[in-house]
Amino acid sequence: MQWDNTTLFSDDNPADRAFREEVRAWIAANYPKELCDRPLRIDPPELKPWHRKLYERGWIAPHWPKSAGGMGATLTQQIILFEEMSRVGAPTPYPHGLSFIGPLIIEAGTPEQKAEHLPGILTGDVTWCQGYSEPGSGSDLASLSTSAVLDGDSFVVNGHKVWTTNGHFADWMFALVRTDREAKPRHAGITMLLIDLKSSGITVRPIQTIRGDSEFAEEFFVDVRVPKENMLGSLNGGWQVANKLLGSERFTTGHPRNAAVLLNKARRVAEYSGAARDPAFLHRLALLEIDLLAFSAFYRHAASLHANGKAPASMAPVIKIAGGELGQQASELLVDAAGPLGGSAADIMIGNVAFNPAADLFEMRRVTVGSGTVEIQRNIIAKRVLNLPS
Amino acid sequence: MDLLLNDEQVLLRDAAAKLGASRGGSRRARALRDAGTEIDAAAWAEIIKAGWLSALVCEKDDGLGLGMFDLALALEETGKQIVMAPLVEVAAAIWAVTTATGAGHPARARIESKIVVPATSLPGQRYDNATGVILDPKSSALSGSVSFVPFGASADLFLVDATAGRETVLCLVPLHAAGLGISTTPNVDGSTSSTLTFSRLTVAGDEIIARSDAAAAAVMAIQEILVLGTAVELLGVAQAVLDMTIGYTKLREQFGKLIGSFQALQHRMVDCYVDAELNRSLLYKVLSAWDEDRSHPAMVSAVKARVGKGALKTVRAALQLHGAIGYTDEHDIGIYYKRAVALAAKYGNEITHVGRFSDLTLPAQRAAE
Numbered sequence: 001m002q003w004d005n006t007t008l009f010s011d012d013n014p015a016d017r018a019f020r021e022e023v024r025a026w027i028a029a030n031y032p033k034e035l036c037d038r039p040l041r042i043d044p045p046e047l048k049p050w051h052r053k054l055y056e057r058g059w060i061a062p063h064w065p066k067s068a069g070g071m072g073a074t075l076t077q078q079i080i081l082f083e084e085m086s087r088v089g090a091p092t093p094y095p096h097g098l099s100f101i102g103p104l105i106i107e108a109g110t111p112e113q114k115a116e117h118l119p120g121i122l123t124g125d126v127t128w129c130q131g132y133s134e135p136g137s138g139s140d141l142a143s144l145s146t147s148a149v150l151d152g153d154s155f156v157v158n159g160h161k162v163w164t165t166n167g168h169f170a171d172w173m174f175a176l177v178r179t180d181r182e183a184k185p186r187h188a189g190i191t192m193l194l195i196d197l198k199s200s201g202i203t204v205r206p207i208q209t210i211r212g213d214s215e216f217a218e219e220f221f222v223d224v225r226v227p228k229e230n231m232l233g234s235l236n237g238g239w240q241v242a243n244k245l246l247g248s249e250r251f252t253t254g255h256p257r258n259a260a261v262l263l264n265k266a267r268r269v270a271e272y273s274g275a276a277r278d279p280a281f282l283h284r285l286a287l288l289e290i291d292l293l294a295f296s297a298f299y300r301h302a303a304s305l306h307a308n309g310k311a312p313a314s315m316a317p318v319i320k321i322a323g324g325e326l327g328q329q330a331s332e333l334l335v336d337a338a339g340p341l342g343g344s345a346a347d348i349m350i351g352n353v354a355f356n357p358a359a360d361l362f363e364m365r366r367v368t369v370g371s372g373t374v375e376i377q378r379n380i381i382a383k384r385v386l387n388l389p390s
Numbered sequence: 391m392d393l394l395l396n397d398e399q400v401l402l403r404d405a406a407a408k409l410g411a412s413r414g415g416s417r418r419a420r421a422l423r424d425a426g427t428e429i430d431a432a433a434w435a436e437i438i439k440a441g442w443l444s445a446l447v448c449e450k451d452d453g454l455g456l457g458m459f460d461l462a463l464a465l466e467e468t469g470k471q472i473v474m475a476p477l478v479e480v481a482a483a484i485w486a487v488t489t490a491t492g493a494g495h496p497a498r499a500r501i502e503s504k505i506v507v508p509a510t511s512l513p514g515q516r517y518d519n520a521t522g523v524i525l526d527p528k529s530s531a532l533s534g535s536v537s538f539v540p541f542g543a544s545a546d547l548f549l550v551d552a553t554a555g556r557e558t559v560l561c562l563v564p565l566h567a568a569g570l571g572i573s574t575t576p577n578v579d580g581s582t583s584s585t586l587t588f589s590r591l592t593v594a595g596d597e598i599i600a601r602s603d604a605a606a607a608a609v610m611a612i613q614e615i616l617v618l619g620t621a622v623e624l625l626g627v628a629q630a631v632l633d634m635t636i637g638y639t640k641l642r643e644q645f646g647k648l649i650g651s652f653q654a655l656q657h658r659m660v661d662c663y664v665d666a667e668l669n670r671s672l673l674y675k676v677l678s679a680w681d682e683d684r685s686h687p688a689m690v691s692a693v694k695a696r697v698g699k700g701a702l703k704t705v706r707a708a709l710q711l712h713g714a715i716g717y718t719d720e721h722d723i724g725i726y727y728k729r730a731v732a733l734a735a736k737y738g739n740e741i742t743h744v745g746r747f748s749d750l751t752l753p754a755q756r757a758a759e
Contacts, residue, residue: 378656
């Protein structure tokens with residue numbers, strides 16, 4: 001029996017297996033070969049034709065309800081779509097529009113907001129970014145200070161957002177801003193605004209990452225006027241709106257696929273470098289494959305609990321901690337698999353496939369920091385699940 | 391984490407938890423260890439009464455017709471309470487004998503209400519200096535030895551695999567058979583490990599349960615049941631110890647604060663919790679696959695390696711977080727620590743199973759060498 005670490009504990013029922021076949025066949029005929037298995041990041045403009053193709057097939061927003069233009073798919077079907085795209089090394093669309101702000105607008109938006117924003121998210125014509133972090137507010141997000149003051153028909157926004165993925169490509173930003181300085185607790189004074197980044201008073205500056213690309217940017221806001229109608233949810237109710245995003249969105253971003261891809265790269269590179277003949281390498285590979293098996297089991301089990309409305313509070317933080325740290329360890333093994341080439345800045349060509357272990361290593365540093373560090377996730381489990389004292 | 395159990399499964403788990411609460415616990419485990427007794431007679435009687443020993447046997451053969459998933463629900467609870475009894479071993483042996491023989495086979499009657507323990511081993515199992523057992527087809531006599539057999543001091547019968555020429559033979563050997571030598575050493579948790587030595591021990595025709603491919607398949611399945619069942623007990627140990635430790639840090643004060651409020655300690659407990667959650671999912675997913683005959687053999691080794699490692703990590707953290715009291719024999723943490731050490735070593739430790747996993751999943755690389 002062949003060992004395949006990409007389909008561990010997959011589809012339990014015939015309908016899901018049939019859906020997987022359908023997806024696999026369509027992807028084989030349509031996937032963008034030029035974008036597959038690229039060692040460096042793909043910026044949003046390059047992704048647009050692939051996004052459009054998925055939109056035209058009706059598969060761009062599996063998790064959205066049909067009434068909003070989505071598929072109304074089950075969580076398992078969503079996972080299958082994601083897995084089949086990743087299986088051929090095809091990129092998946094960025095989540096900021098489709099998975100982050102889209103579902104929030106569907107849930108909390110006005111009819112006008114839905115009509116204005118949802119179509120552009122579906123077609124991929126409009127790129128979104130998330131404006132949460134600030135220079136002084138990282139893990140302690142509720143301390144954020146970018147201010148929005150109501151003046152007639154609009155908010156006047158002043159402040160500084162940072163670590164904004166795709167900020168320099170985005171047309172729109174969904175941002176948490178402070179609308180009450182005196183509020184206690186502090187998160188009760190925060191509002192969610194949808195901000196057109198072409199508004200005057202906004203300066204966007206890309207930031208080069210440790211990996212060598214510009215994944216994110218920072219934005220400076222000086223007296224930026226944002227129409228009152230662009231408030232999502234209620235005044236000072238932004239924290240509650242943002243916290244609605246704790247469900248199925250976690251499933252695609254935390255998928256075990258990320259670690260499986262890195263381990264399979266490590267295997268290829270090790271065969272090339274000779275590390276595959278080293279028992280110490282094989283032992284480390286086996287340990288991580290076993291961790292991947294356990295994480296896949298948890299992930300699949302959590303997905304079925306989620307589908308039954310029984311997902312425990314610990315689900316999202318456990319996915320974040322276990323999946324993130326496993327991905328990091330896999331990237332470290334990949335560098336070691338390359339032996340003396342582990343420090344190479346240039347791509348390693350094996351056949352006609354390019355590998356860049358160091359780039360993967362650096363990229364994976366992000367996953368234990370972004371959207372809540374793993375230390376914050378541990379604090380959440382300690383407090384809310386284990387009920388430990390503070 | 392919720393396992394989406396049906397009503398019968400919940401009943402089974404609750405019954406095992408009740409048995410553990412009344413017939414288990416570290417006090418009983420410590421007393422048994424001090425008395426040199428490896429089976430808790432009262433707990434064993436209740437396990438027999440509950441019918442779990444025939445859990446894996448299908449209903450037409452008067453079993454409960456359950457799978458490893460269901461048996462595991464009971465084993466995790468008895469594991470939590472360190473119930474000292476050969477539940478996995480006897481359930482595996484009864485399943486193997488019943489599956490391999492037809493109705494009316496004398497072997498079925500011979501094992502009834504008996505403690506029958508597998509003395510089988512996987513080919514190539516490491517650390518085994520014993521010679522293995524050979525059956526001479528002419529004289530029908532067993533020679534050789536097999537090591538690391540649990541409950542050797544208490545068993546009524548052993549289920550032994552031997553090689554006869556090129557074929558595997560599975561046979562029953564009663565405790566008092568002429569030519570059987572048993573040498574037993576104690577483990578840290580009060581359990582034992584025995585080496586069985588066979589000196590031209592004659593096997594009667596009706597003591598042979600299976601031959602050839604059927605015997606080899608039975609030996610593999612027995613071994614997988616033992617490995618998986620032991621892993622379930624280890625998960626129970628880890629969960630119990632984590633719960634005890636969380637409870638202790640909510641009571642113990644130092645520097646004028648509950649020590650459970652310190653982040654360094656919280657994160658250590660959270661890591662054990664994350665491990666237990668992943669391991670529980672892993673175990674139950676693999677057990678479901680095993681019951682439906684669609685598990686990869688490497689998965690069984692993955693389970694034992696990872697759950698054993700997690701249990702040892704948890705008992706280490708527990709001892710550390712309890713401070714000096716955890717180092718005393720009087721405190722329960724020590725009993726659980728020893729239980730985890732003994733179970734993690736039993737039927738292959740982490741290194742053994744990671745190696746086996748590697749061998750089973752990376753055949754291409756090995757062949758290329």
